[in-house]
Amino acid sequence: MHAIRILRLFLNSQIKSQRQYPVSFILELLSSTIILGFYFLAFALVLQRFGEIGGWTIGEVAFIWGITELSFGSMDMLFSGFDYDTFGPMVRKGQFDQILLRPVNVTIQVLGSRFVLRRLGRMMEGLIIIIYGISILNIDWTVGKLLYIPILIISQVLFFGSLFIIGATTTFWTMERLEILNIFTYGGSEIMSYPMHIFPRPIRLIFTFLVPAIFMSYFPAVYILDKPDPLNAPDFVSFLAPLVAVIMLWLALQFWHFGIRNYQSSGS
Amino acid sequence: MNAFLATIRISFQRQLTYRAANLSGLATNLMFGFFRATVLQTLYNESTVVNGLTIQGAITYAGISQAVIGYLSFFHWYELMHTVYDGQVGSDLLKPQNFFVYWLGVDTGRALGSFLVRSAPLFFIYVLFYDVVYPQSLLTWLCFLLSLIFAHLISFAWRFMVNLAAFWTPNALGIGRFVFGLSWTFSGFYLPLDLFPDWLAHFSRATPFGAGFYIPVQIFLGSLDIRGLILSLCLQLFWILALIMIGQLILSLGIQKLVIQGG
């Protein structure tokens, strides 16, 4: 398909220009791995004093923490074009008009407009933490669980991607930086790194019904790690992650297209 | 002096105009405050004190951490770097005002504005939800305020230095990110340093990052006696002077480089 081919070309040229400075690239990669890793390390060191958090051990926390990091990092790399901080200025500078003037699907162009390889750092960090967690845990592996893990990761990527798309769409209306969206993207990834049953009810409700993060991390982990669930949810909710992700992506894209149509009728 | 105050005032007013950004920053930080408080509460569980830090102290700690994000420009500050890259720095250096003093004025105005519109309200709202501990005496309050001012100066001094990297490399942003990352780790921002293994806690506290964040919190929580108070404030002062001196050195080297190499 024409659009996919163009996307591949865009991504290639992105990677090419980022590879021009290999030393600084490697350094930045390592630096982000280390800095992000410190955050987990700090938590792990503190957890040593207490032994467990809400009944979850460090290995179990590492599992959900690591998967969230891996997914968020992957999303951040793939959906860099929709990053609020770069898409907003792009619209303001009139470069979005340039996208509309090219005979290629708009969403594909935005996806291909930026591909931050540096995010591999976060992905690596996540992977290391997952491996650490799994290595100290005694998970009762089944085929189902093994198959579910990649599905879960992809679902999380799409979930975070939807949030990014929604964030980018808001820049069509407002020039000011809306940090409030960070509550859902970065807040979402933060809260997904902990077993969600520890949070007070109002917060849990927000992240169940407004931004369904609980289906993306906590319930799937309850299934994989065979944890007791104090929230007493039915078993099937653990498998809702892919469905929730797809629905969110669909909703995000509807909003995105609405935003583009509105941009064309009201001008910049 | 007038110029300095004027710079502060202009920057302060500018900060106040970012209404939506200030308010949503407040909301986000508050939400994260709740997260952090929850994690600490869950960790403490039945215990009331761990390594000298009470659960109320820990919760207070989390609230202050979130409140000072705006005030200390905790997550990123690359304004100076940008002026180097777009050439604006050239005309800034020609201004009659001392370059360092100018940027100090700009950042102080921003900090004051942020404190007024984001930090203070955030803390006031936070204490509606949680039991928080307060300084017990007037002396402690005064030391806290002084320490908070020192914290701003320390923060500005190292942020200024880091931005100067732009004189030498087009990838100063990467360096900046790394140093900011170090500041989050060693300041005690994520989790109270009291809960860290002792060796790590002592090391972190000695760094400018720890001095610029953890010390004010310690004072607020009343963890220090008179001797501790004086030593801590001195430690902060030490870092202020050291960072400013190194910063001046780097600045003059940078200006030399700029003048020799041009554009």
Place this chain on the structure above:
Amino acid sequence: MTPIIHVSNLNKTYKVYKNHKGYFGLLRNLINRHFKLIHAVNGISFDIQPGELVGYIGPNGAGKSTTIKMLTGLLVPTTGDLLVDGQIPWKERKDYVKKIGAVFGQRSTLWWDLPISDSFSLLKHIYEIPEETHSANLNLFREILELDPFMEVPVRALSLGQRMRADLCAAFLHNPKLVFLDEPTIGLDVVAKQRIREFIQFINTEKHTTILLTTHDIIDIAKLCERVMVIDLGKILFDGSLETLLTTFGGRRILSVEFAEFYPAPILEVAEIIRREGHTVVYSFERKQVSASKLIRQLSENYRISDLEVRDQPIEDTIREIYEKQLLYNHPYDKENPSS
């Protein structure tokens, strides 16, 4: 012959919301909204035939960029008919933009960090340009626009003139039927301007590409366009040849006289003194009202003259007067039918 651009009674109206100030302003903005209607484009109509090179001028805020945005499919009109090469621009975007090209003086159409040769390759794939067409055009443009010295340089490192040439190459690479040029000579020196004007003329002559040129440099129009449209306050006030515009509203001449000595008040009845410098006095007069020779005779009867010069008022000044004094509003509307 069917026009390539057909515009009939085109309107674009915006709602501009008043923004409340202060911290309670945010709340007020949600509930208590005041707005103003702005008629950026207020009922314009025109036809452009294939192969024409038309100028589109007007003061800032007149509605030029709004018109161009509608013609390029970036903006949806409020009411009116708009057909470009038989299509409604905004409706069939992907299909439509294949046929057009655009150059914007204010920003590049190319990728900021890529060497321009890479940009040109990307465009080949984006517009699905056949290999022979792409290389033929690229070689031709490289030569005429002298792009070889900086083919491997990214846009961010190019000078304004270089960037403009690269953008021009890119705009015509896919043999578009219609190209919009928005301020293509802005900020350039006279040599660069001339080079670009030559290129535009060349393309229009050789490839019969229809070109719509928006510019503030009236010399661009004088050198390139047989037809010019003037827009102001959303309405097209003039559509005809530049010459007609100038003879109707221009027609002022400048008489510059260097007197032998200083005269305090060498006043003429039908001429305006616009400048004095030492012994030199510069007059401006209407060609229709009085002839230069009559003025010279009048002056020489009363004063001693060392030297003098007569010339036409620069076109820029005529245009400026038309904008400032809204001359097109005061004179009866003079529309010429653009012939095919």
